[in-house]
Amino acid sequence: MSEEEVLHVGKETLAEFSGCRRIFKTAGTYRKHAVAAAKAAGATVKNAAAFHSGIGPGFRENGRQSISHTFSRAAITIVVVLAESHIAIHTWPEFKFVAVDIFTCGEKAINKKAIEYLKKIFQPKEVKTESFRRRVRIFPD
16 A cells, blocks of 8 residues: 655745735736736736726726726735736735735745735735645545
8 A cells, every 4th residue: 555645736825914004095006016026036927917996897907907896995906827826915905904825836936035025015014924835645546
């Protein structure tokens, strides 16, 4: 009887930025910084979508088509699709709070560098991060 094999398929980093001194009003600004964070990590950006309250479906920013969703507050969510996986940024402007989820596969992207970039942008009073490796268990037939 052979044992199962464990493969590491990616790295995930979650961050909570509380008491942010910089909160933006436009999805385009968040998208710009999310893409810059991805590049700071060494990731390859494939696409970026913005979800913002108060903007109708199919709005355009900087000539790019985006998807929108109406939230009950002025919240904004940005999703950046990477060749390596994704970065998602979720905002709660009324609480000066930003949550970040970075998932990357392979060894090219360095999640910590994206978090460091975003800390400089949002200037939070407090940062909590948690990182872990995603694993797949492959069981013999």
